[in-house]
Amino acid sequence: MIKLNGIYKKFKDHEVLKGIDLKVKKGDVLTIIGPSGSGKTTFLRCINFLEKPDHGTIQIGEKLVIDAHKPSKRDILQLRRQTAMVFQNYNLFQNKTVLENITEGLIVSQKKKKSEAIQIAESLLKKVGLSEKRDEFPSSLSGGQQQRVGIARALALNPDVILFDEPTSALDPEMVGEVLTLMKEIAREGITMIIVTHEIDFAREVSNHVVFMEGGHIVEEGTPEEVILHPTKERTKQFLRRLNKEPEFVI
Amino acid sequence: MTVFNIQFAIEHFPEVLKGVPITLSIAAVSIIIGSVIGLGLALTRVYKVPFLQQLTIVYVSFIRGTPLLVQLYVFFYGVPELLDWVNKTFTTTWNADNISPMWYAFMVYSMNAAAYTTEIFRAAINSIAVGQMEACHSVGMTTWQGLRRVIFPQMFEMALPNMGNIFINLIKSTSLAFAVKVVEIMAISKMIANQGYNFLEMYSVATIIYWIICLLLELLFYYLEKNVGKHRRKTAAVAN
Ligand SMILES: Nc1ncnc2c1ncn2[C@@H]1O[C@H](COP(=O)(O)OP(=O)(O)O)[C@@H](O)[C@H]1O
Numbered sequence: 358m359i360k361l362n363g364i365y366k367k368f369k370d371h372e373v374l375k376g377i378d379l380k381v382k383k384g385d386v387l388t389i390i391g392p393s394g395s396g397k398t399t400f401l402r403c404i405n406f407l408e409k410p411d412h413g414t415i416q417i418g419e420k421l422v423i424d425a426h427k428p429s430k431r432d433i434l435q436l437r438r439q440t441a442m443v444f445q446n447y448n449l450f451q452n453k454t455v456l457e458n459i460t461e462g463l464i465v466s467q468k469k470k471k472s473e474a475i476q477i478a479e480s481l482l483k484k485v486g487l488s489e490k491r492d493e494f495p496s497s498l499s500g501g502q503q504q505r506v507g508i509a510r511a512l513a514l515n516p517d518v519i520l521f522d523e524p525t526s527a528l529d530p531e532m533v534g535e536v537l538t539l540m541k542e543i544a545r546e547g548i549t550m551i552i553v554t555h556e557i558d559f560a561r562e563v564s565n566h567v568v569f570m571e572g573g574h575i576v577e578e579g580t581p582e583e584v585i586l587h588p589t590k591e592r593t594k595q596f597l598r599r600l601n602k603e604p605e606f607v608i
Numbered sequence: 609m610t611v612f613n614i615q616f617a618i619e620h621f622p623e624v625l626k627g628v629p630i631t632l633s634i635a636a637v638s639i640i641i642g643s644v645i646g647l648g649l650a651l652t653r654v655y656k657v658p659f660l661q662q663l664t665i666v667y668v669s670f671i672r673g674t675p676l677l678v679q680l681y682v683f684f685y686g687v688p689e690l691l692d693w694v695n696k697t698f699t700t701t702w703n704a705d706n707i708s709p710m711w712y713a714f715m716v717y718s719m720n721a722a723a724y725t726t727e728i729f730r731a732a733i734n735s736i737a738v739g740q741m742e743a744c745h746s747v748g749m750t751t752w753q754g755l756r757r758v759i760f761p762q763m764f765e766m767a768l769p770n771m772g773n774i775f776i777n778l779i780k781s782t783s784l785a786f787a788v789k790v791v792e793i794m795a796i797s798k799m800i801a802n803q804g805y806n807f808l809e810m811y812s813v814a815t816i817i818y819w820i821i822c823l824l825l826e827l828l829f830y831y832l833e834k835n836v837g838k839h840r841r842k843t844a845a846v847a848n
């Protein structure tokens with residue numbers, strides 16, 4: 358379980374997150390949608406403290422509660438060890454092979470034995486269909502392949518939640534499918550995911566909880582039915598209309 | 609004044625060669641110590657550490673803005689004075705006469721190497737995408753682990769060509785170390801020349817030795833650049 362309370366963040370004078378509360382249960386697939394600039398990325402990055410919120414608390418599991426006012430280094434490290442992230446532009450370690458990208462966190466942060474880490478990495482590479490790229494460097498892979506490695510790297514850590522920041526928006530259109538398919542597969546396995554995405558159809562299909570964010574607020578949240586198919590707030594309706602992806606069978 | 613005495617030059621060539629290990633060790637020791645210090649200084653700038661950052665800026669500017677020969681003299685005459693003062697103040701018995709000239713050379717050349725590598729490392733780290741460190745954090749590494757395992761290796765690879773230049777410049781600038789009584793290539797040449805006024809001959813010998821050393825080093829660095837990260841480029845080429 359992840360509980361976020363009153364997450365507030367401003368950059369200089371610009372209030373980007375104006376106090377966000379959110380609860381994510383184990384096994385939830387939460388998608389966050391909203392116009393660009395609404396603070397989705399900032400919010401996601403606050404969850405693993407890549408961005409330090411100005412106020413608010415983050416609770417993960419039963420034990421770990423972090424107050425943005427007095428976070429200890431140990432707690433932040435612990436938080437990061439219970440979460441994983443898939444980045445928009447992959448951020449694979451450029452000086453490591455595909456296999457090493459996956460084993461790195463296992464060996465360095467989780468102190469697993471190298472042989473065990475390699476075993477985990479190999480089975481995940483098989484899962485994402487990249488076993489034959491094991492010893493290549495990221496620069497030799499396509500965007501879609503790099504993002505699949507990014508997902509394998511996150512999965513390997515066996516985290517309480519995986520955070521996805523628009524994982525397909527840097528990809529060429531023909532590679533979007535392979536990544537979305539993989540993410541659907543993971544979602545079915547009951548892994549807790551928080552996904553920022555512009556892929557509304559994907560969000561509707563994969564998630565059980567949708568959040569619509571605008572201007573640093575959560576405007577509307579609920580099931581995909583509620584938020585995407587039958588939005589009640591005018592802002593949400595406007596956004597979905599503008600996306601030009603309004604499902605054709607809306608009544 | 610006689611014509612160029614080539615016989616004399618050839619005869620004394622081996623003697624000058626005895627200075628080569630001294631020259632190389634000054635350059636090697638100072639690039640190693642200098643890189644370690646330079647890396648630390650570069651980090652104070654990258655992470656904008658208050659106070660230390662400003663200190664680094666002043667230090668780099670000072671070293672780069674003053675002649676090496678002057679720095680050598682300042683240390684050579686300054687350190688004994690400093691020790692005198694320390695001895696008087698704390699009633700210790702340090703003796704500056706026991707400091708070998710090599711130590712002055714190590715100090716001053718290391719400080720120089722540190723200043724130059726600081727700038728190179730800083731530029732290299734800044735050119736690595738911030739996402740690399742974020743990815744390290746996201747898998748639960750500490751900042752130090754991320755630096756060691758992901759940032760520094762990429763940084764060194766990027767800095768390698770410039771490091772080669774620094775090293776070659778260090779070799780050439782060791783020819784000033786005779787000023788603090790280090791017996792290196794230049795000092796030996798001078799001493800031999802002094803005996804019979806064969807300056808042109810001996811300085812020509814020194815020139816050739818410096819040139820050969822630098823040529824070999826250029827080859828070495830060329831080879832290193834080709835081979836560090838070679839595998840990565842090769843696989844990248846295959847994909848394109
Ligand atoms: N590091 C930063 N410094 C200053 N402003 C930022 C920073 N990161 C994001 N912002 C600003 O915060 C706002 C929200 O950005 P972001 O969270 O990336 O939105 P989204 O992901 O919804 O597009 C934007 O106006 C952006 O310019």
Ligand SMILES: [Mg+2]
Nearest residue numbers: 397398399523
């Ligand atoms: Mg974003």
